Every structure is written in C-alpha cells, then in structure tokens.
Amino acid sequence: MGGGDYTNPFDIFDSLFDNLNTGGRGSRNRATEGEDQLHNLVLNFKDAIFGIEKEIEITRLESCNTCKGSGAKPETRSSKCSTCGGQGQVITSARTPLGVFQQVMTCPNCNGAGEISTPCSTCRGEGRVKKSKRISLKVPAGVDSGSRLRVRSEGNAGRRGGPPGDLFVMIEVLSDSVLKRDDTNILYTCKLSYIDAILGTTMKVPTVDGIVDLKIPCGTQPGTTLVMAKKGVPFLNKSNRRGDQLVKVQVEIPKRLSVEEKKLIEELSELNKAKATASRR
Numbered sequence: 186m187g188g189g190d191y192t193n194p195f196d197i198f199d200s201l202f203d204n205l206n207t208g209g210r211g212s213r214n215r216a217t218e219g220e221d222q223l224h225n226l227v228l229n230f231k232d233a234i235f236g237i238e239k240e241i242e243i244t245r246l247e248s249c250n251t252c253k254g255s256g257a258k259p260e261t262r263s264s265k266c267s268t269c270g271g272q273g274q275v276i277t278s279a280r281t282p283l284g285v286f287q288q289v290m291t292c293p294n295c296n297g298a299g300e301i302s303t304p305c306s307t308c309r310g311e312g313r314v315k316k317s318k319r320i321s322l323k324v325p326a327g328v329d330s331g332s333r334l335r336v337r338s339e340g341n342a343g344r345r346g347g348p349p350g351d352l353f354v355m356i357e358v359l360s361d362s363v364l365k366r367d368d369t370n371i372l373y374t375c376k377l378s379y380i381d382a383i384l385g386t387t388m389k390v391p392t393v394d395g396i397v398d399l400k401i402p403c404g405t406q407p408g409t410t411l412v413m414a415k416k417g418v419p420f421l422n423k424s425n426r427r428g429d430q431l432v433k434v435q436v437e438i439p440k441r442l443s444v445e446e447k448k449l450i451e452e453l454s455e456l457n458k459a460k461a462t463a464s465r466r
Contacts, residue, residue, distance in 0.1 A: 216347035219246065222340040224354050228324065230361040234393050234418050236326035243320065243352060246313040246341040252305035254346055256312035263302035268294035313342055322354060327421035329366070332356040363391055369418040369428030374435060377401060382436045392416045392430055399432060407436040 222245050228237070248254040257263060265271040269292035277288050291297040304310030320339060328334075333353055340350025358366075365372040371393060381388075385403030389396050394416060401411070410433050417428025442450065 216345045217343055218347050219341035219343040219350040221350040222352045224352060225357060226322070226324075226354050227357045227359065228328070229359050230364070230366075231393055232324070233328050233356070233358040234326065234366075236324050236328070236419075236424070238321060238323045240319055241322050241354070242317055243339070244315060244317050245339070245352075247316045247318075248342045248346075249305060249308035249312055249314050251307035252312060254312045254342070254344070256305055256308060256310040257302035258305050261303040263300040266292060266295035266299055266301050268292055269299065271299045273297040273299035312344055320352075324356070325422060326419040326424045327369070328356050328358070330356060330358045332421075364393065366418065367431075369420055371417045371428070371430040372433070373430060374433045375399075376435045376437050377405065379436055379438055382407070382434070390430075390432060393418075401434070405434055405436070407434065409434045 222243060224241060224243055226239070226241060249256075252259060266273075269275050273292055273295065274289050274297070275292050277290060279286050279288070292299070295301055302310075305312070308314050320336070322334070322336065324334065333355055336352040336354065338349045339352035342349050363373065373390060373392075375388065375390060377386075377388070381401060382405045383403065385405070386401050387398050388401060390399040390413070391397075392413065397413065397416065399411065399413065405411075410431050413430040413432060415427045416430035420426040420428075439446075
C-alpha cells in the first residue's frame with residue numbers, strides 16, 4: 186500500500202509519462218500515498234472470543250501544520266536547482282568497450298524536487314512530523330492469533346497532500362490455563378471417577394460462558410468425547426453461529442482401595458461372572 190507499489194502494470198507507464206509531462210521531475214513535488222503502519226495488539230482469551238472495543242495508541246507521520254506538508258519554510262520562495270536545471274534528474278555517462286552508456290539518476294542536490302527551497306524548521310523539509318494518536322478499535326468476535334485487522338486511512342500521511350496509508354493491527358491471543366481453542370471449537374478434558382463413569386452423573390464444567398452442568402451418561406468409556414453444542418467460538422463475521430465445546434473424559438482408576446471398597450468390587454466381579462455363565466446356558 187506504500188507509494189512505491191504498483192498493483193497495475195500500466196501504473197509503471199503512467200509514472201513514466203508523469204515524469205515526461207512534468208519535465209522529468211522526481212516524485213518529491215507530486216502527491217504520493219502514505220506508508221501503511223503496523224501495530225501489534227495482545228488480547229486475553231475471552232476478549233478474542235467475544236470481541237471487544239479497545240483504545241490503542243499509535244505513532245505515525247502526520248502532515249506538518251507549519252508548512253502544510255510542503256516541506257518549505259512558510260513565506261519563502263523556491264529556486265530552480267542549478268545542478269539539474271529543474272529537471273530533478275541528472276545524466277551520467279560512462280565509456281565502456283561496448284560504447285558510451287548513459288544513466289539517469291535522481292539529482293543529489295535537490296533529491297529529485299527540481300528546485301531548492303528553505304526547509305521548514307518544524308519538519309526539517311520532510312513535510313511530515315511524527316505524532317502519537319489514540320484511536321478506538323473494534324475487535325470482532327472470533328479473532329485468533331495471526332488475525333489482521335485493517336483500519337483505513339490511519340497510517341502515515343501522504344507526501345504533498347497525498348492520501349494516508351492504512352493501519353494494520355496484528356492480533357496475538359493469550360492462552361487459557363484450562364480451556365484450549367481449536368479453530369471455532371473449545372477443548373476441555375475432565376477427570377471422572379470410575380464409579381461416576383459406571384453410574385453416570387452430572388458435573389460442573391467451565392466454558393467460555395461460565396460454569397455449565399454437563400450430564401455424564403452411565404457407562405461412559407475412557408476417552409469418550411462429549412459435545413456441548415454451541416458453547417464454542419463465534420464464527421468470525423458471523424457471530425450468530427458458534428462452534429462447540431468438546432469434552433474429553435478421562436476415567437480415573439484408583440491405585441489403592443479400602444477393605445470395604447475391595448470387597449464390593451469383588452462382589453461385583455462375582456455378579457458379572459454369574460451373569461456371563463447364565464448367558465452361555
């Protein structure tokens with residue numbers, strides 16, 4: 186998006202014809218688009234999921250108020266550059282075994298302007314000064330690390346009254362200690378006792394919306410993934426749609442049992458054996 190980029194191949198020819206029409210002068214006297222600016226923004230986990238409006242401070246080049254962006258000291262007159270004769274370019278010649286080669290270069294005396302002027306004391310002839318500015322940024326729901334937001338016309342001011350560039354905000358999202366994100370889904374691992382896995386239960390599970398009751402069906406197997414529909418991340422630019430929260434169940438098997446617990450388990454084992462024998466008859 187900077188002033189030196191050509192998105193259309195004919196822009197190159199337009200630039201050449203512009204030089205011819207202005208007597209070959211360089212770009213310093215023509216309005217050029219300002220450069221784009223880049224800003225990094227760190228968000229916490231939930232702000233990235235649900236979106237937030239934040240005020241950020243940026244530093245950019247703005248048009249100098251003293252010289253109105255011209256770079257020349259107010260109430261002074263410029264004069265034609267004596268080095269290039271006002272052309273903004275100089276031609277150098279070099280003799281080689283193949284003949285004389287000529288090269289067109291930007292005039293080193295006027296930097297391509299074609300004229301010499303007393304530089305503005307505020308911007309030192311640049312026509313732009315560095316300033317800080319606070320802007321309000323609306324971060325949409327569903328952004329993730331690597332997302333890029335574009336704020337038009339908040340980049341550097343253009344030269345000689347040219348349009349400003351854009352501001353690009355790069356998003357970095359901090360991780361959560363409990364919930365993990367996988368695109369639009371939220372991942373969570375819960376630990377379940379073998380008794381609850383057998384009998385089933387209702388347990389409280391953290392989600393991005395807060396604590397929610399989750400029903401664990403009886404006979405849940407280790408490694409089972411339960412789906413909590415629409416408890417995930419809103420789709421970017423489609424906040425009315427959401428992903429799911431996927432809950433992976435880890436069944437905990439105790440390493441030690443009390444005498445009473447061991448007795449009950451043994452009784453359960455005998456019941457299972459009797460049931461298996463009866464089914465074979």
